Amino acid sequence: MPQLPVTCPSCDADLTVGREHLNRPVRCGACGKTFVPVADPGGREPDDLPPRKKKGEGGAGLGILSLILGVLALVTCCCGPFALLLGGGAVLSGLIGLVYRDGRGLAIAGLVLGLLAIVLQVGAMAAGFRLGGDPFNIF
Ligand SMILES: [Zn+2]
Structure with a gap:
């Protein structure tokens, strides 16, 4: 299941939620407050991130x-x-x-x-x- 990056509006914790939890109330694992995650239109999904270059290569x-x-x-x-x-x-x-x-x-x-x-x-x-x-x- 693809995980999407979201930020808790209460404590600014960087969290990931499953796509199926978007636009539904979820409980922040860091502060325990409930919020509704929305997809970040400018954000990239972790799957799209380029692989980091290992140190020592190049x-x-x-x-x-x-x-x-x-x-x-x-x-x-x-x-x-x-x-x-x-x-x-x-x-x-x-x-x-x-x-x-x-x-x-x-x-x-x-x-x-x-x-x-x-x-x-x-x-x-x-x-x-x-x-x-x-x-x-x-x-
Ligand atoms: Zn929080």
Whole structure:
């Protein structure tokens, strides 16, 4: 039997009543007063409520994002400062992804790849500056 949320007018207790009790006097379980519950036109039935997201879910997407950014950063780490942005994104999304239980392995992989790409890029730029040439074209 579907239960409908109603509020006791006497004590403001949140109650649920069966649909068959609507518009009929019921006794409030909290204060004992009798009132007539009416359907809340704007209210939603408990059956319609979306399932609550469990804590710990939602990290897989961030982990995958971090891994993709990390791989891209590593692939492009010899092609200029663009890799720094990708690497930074990989590190950032990896760090955020670490908070979540699922996708943590992916987040760690993305984090490591992103850091590696940044280190390689910074090293390449440093080497380029030392050689006095174009810092983004050392090969
Ligand atoms: Zn009451």
